[in-house]
Amino acid sequence: MNLVVPIKMVPDLVEELVIDASGARLDPDTVRLKLNELDEHAIEQAILLKEKGASQVVVVAPDIEGIDEVLFTAAAKGADRLIKLTGRWSYDVSNRALARVLANFIKTLRPELILTGVQAHNDLDGAVGPALAEHLGMAYVGYVSGVLITDGSARVRKEFPGGLIAEMRVQLPAVLGIQAAEKPPRYVPISKIRATMKTATIETFPAAELETIGAPVNVRLSPPETRERALMIEGDVNAVAARLVEIFKEHGVL
Amino acid sequence: MNPDIFVVIEHLRGQVSDLSYVMLAAARVLANATGGKVIAVLLGHDVESLARDLAADRVLYIEHAAFADFSSDAYQRTLENVIKEHAPRAVLFGDTTIGGDVAAWLSTRLNLPLVSACRTVYAADSTLKFVSQICGGKMMAEGELPGPTTLVMMVPGGYKPEQGRAAQAPELVRGTAPALDDLRVTVNEYIEPAVGDVDIAKEAILVSVGRGIQNQDNIELAEELAKVLGGVVSGSRPVIDQGWLPPTRLVGKSGKSVKPRLYLALGISGAPEHVEAISNAEMIVAINTDPAAPIFNLAKFGAQVDILDLMPVLTEYVQQARGG
Numbered sequence: 001m002n003l004v005v006p007i008k009m010v011p012d013l014v015e016e017l018v019i020d021a022s023g024a025r026l027d028p029d030t031v032r033l034k035l036n037e038l039d040e041h042a043i044e045q046a047i048l049l050k051e052k053g054a055s056q057v058v059v060v061a062p063d064i065e066g067i068d069e070v071l072f073t074a075a076a077k078g079a080d081r082l083i084k085l086t087g088r089w090s091y092d093v094s095n096r097a098l099a100r101v102l103a104n105f106i107k108t109l110r111p112e113l114i115l116t117g118v119q120a121h122n123d124l125d126g127a128v129g130p131a132l133a134e135h136l137g138m139a140y141v142g143y144v145s146g147v148l149i150t151d152g153s154a155r156v157r158k159e160f161p162g163g164l165i166a167e168m169r170v171q172l173p174a175v176l177g178i179q180a181a182e183k184p185p186r187y188v189p190i191s192k193i194r195a196t197m198k199t200a201t202i203e204t205f206p207a208a209e210l211e212t213i214g215a216p217v218n219v220r221l222s223p224p225e226t227r228e229r230a231l232m233i234e235g236d237v238n239a240v241a242a243r244l245v246e247i248f249k250e251h252g253v254l
Numbered sequence: 255m256n257p258d259i260f261v262v263i264e265h266l267r268g269q270v271s272d273l274s275y276v277m278l279a280a281a282r283v284l285a286n287a288t289g290g291k292v293i294a295v296l297l298g299h300d301v302e303s304l305a306r307d308l309a310a311d312r313v314l315y316i317e318h319a320a321f322a323d324f325s326s327d328a329y330q331r332t333l334e335n336v337i338k339e340h341a342p343r344a345v346l347f348g349d350t351t352i353g354g355d356v357a358a359w360l361s362t363r364l365n366l367p368l369v370s371a372c373r374t375v376y377a378a379d380s381t382l383k384f385v386s387q388i389c390g391g392k393m394m395a396e397g398e399l400p401g402p403t404t405l406v407m408m409v410p411g412g413y414k415p416e417q418g419r420a421a422q423a424p425e426l427v428r429g430t431a432p433a434l435d436d437l438r439v440t441v442n443e444y445i446e447p448a449v450g451d452v453d454i455a456k457e458a459i460l461v462s463v464g465r466g467i468q469n470q471d472n473i474e475l476a477e478e479l480a481k482v483l484g485g486v487v488s489g490s491r492p493v494i495d496q497g498w499l500p501p502t503r504l505v506g507k508s509g510k511s512v513k514p515r516l517y518l519a520l521g522i523s524g525a526p527e528h529v530e531a532i533s534n535a536e537m538i539v540a541i542n543t544d545p546a547a548p549i550f551n552l553a554k555f556g557a558q559v560d561i562l563d564l565m566p567v568l569t570e571y572v573q574q575a576r577g578g
């Protein structure tokens with residue numbers, strides 16, 4: 001059982017988001033990138049499946065800033081092969097273009113199961129997973145929070161609103177969009193990641209040419225409009241707590 | 255170019271989702287601009303009656319036993335034919351567990367542009383436009399819906415479901431499904447939501463914690479505050495995924511929608527998936543160290559302090575106010 005996990009980097013929302021002079025994208029010079037959180041869950045789910053008997057976990061990523069550390073971290077967690085695709089990437093490449101390039105490469109790995117984050121917070125043209133599934137002629141199920149491999153198929157738990165789960169049978173090979181791994185992504189100490197850097201290797205392969213067909217056109221970014229911003233309570237925690245008690249009383253909740 | 259706007263109706267176990275009505279309202283805005291009709295596409299098994307309150311000019315109903323449950327495979331194959339046959343100006347899907355499994359697949363399959371996270375649509379200078387909410391609600395993206403056909407995935411919040419409900423049943427025409435006897439994706443069974451000790455949807459006071467709670471040990475601080483306030487603790491997705499609170503306490507798209515008198519959002523940024531579930535709260539009070547947290551655009555009151563510092567102090571103040 002060969003598992004492939006395609007991942008991507010996204011802007012870290014903890015940082016201030018600055019729109020560049022074109023107005024069409026976040027300023028690449030100030031944006032700080034981190035691994036898409038749901039891709040981290042996809043890595044964890046793949047490693048959990050490996051612990052239950054899958055043979056190999058391959059993590060594939062576009063070669064952009066910060067990716068080496070992310071890949072080594074995946075190896076420290078238990079990933080077997082680390083692959084980066086070199087090319088003229090930018091962090092905000094459209095998912096359509098990314099999926100096409102990933103599909104071209106991933107088909108050479110002949111995976112039985114592909115796990116990827118069901119979405120990323122900066123997706124503007126859908127998610128990578130379903131597009132990848134179409135390119136590879138595989139079935140797709142997203143919003144998955146549990147996977148069990150049986151003979152030639154996967155039993156997956158797909159989330160519906162209100163906490164309802166559908167247990168589904170998915171014929172392999174397939175692509176799954178992971179919402180949450182069965183367990184929280186494991187923590188690995190920096191020392192273990194450093195040790196992995198000395199032993200693990202990142203394989204590089206050239207990416208196919210990027211095509212941007214299908215991406216949204218003439219996009220402008222802006223901060224959200226704030227029609228009714230919260231009335232902010234100033235002061236230290238004592239001042240805030242005292243005012244909150246008054247507010248609770250005024251509104252009859254205390 | 256076909257000026258009609260198609261809406262793929264989402265339903266599960268005999269109930270049409272609120273978002274489907276929101277999409278019908280959005281479709282009307284687009285159809286008014288193109289001069290076309292709003293066509294609701296309903297794939298189902300014995301659910302013709304679900305069409306009766308859809309605010310559409312026509313319902314295209316496709317009946318098949320394979321639609322008794324949601325199968326991405328069945329939806330993909332059927333909708334591929336529908337879009338090829340009609341080539342409507344736009345096709346609206348939910349940015350949900352249903353639409354998410356089909357829209358990007360169809361976009362790739364049919365080589366059509368796709369826009370996701372769309373909140374509102376409008377027309378300007380004979381161009382159809384979208385407004386999407388991205389980056390956890392911190393950024394709006396606005397752009398064009400190019401012709402001849404664009405696929406759109408919609409999120410709630412831009413229109414009220416009532417705007418997409420009709421008093422009179424629309425005209426219904428029947429379509430045919432392709433062969434669906436070899437589906438690669440099928441439902442085995444449903445697992446009902448766990449019944450917890452409390453139902454957060456019915457609680458009057460929720461002390462809700464997000465990523466700002468930092469670790470499981472700090473949950474106790476929220477529990478103590480909830481106790482003196484007479485409420486219960488709920489949480490956002492990251493807190494539940496870490497296992498710090500049980501899934502029954504999840505407020506959000508995949509958890510519960512809540513309508514308490516007081517929603518105290520502690521260290522919750524206010525991502526769209528969370529916000530859609532608290533829009534009916536009577537009063538939202540948000541505490542977050544990030545001044546740009548989108549939760550402040552929704553809350554009535556806010557403060558920019560560390561929740562770990564605030565919680566014990568607020569607990570003490572509430573206790574004093576109660577005379578304890």
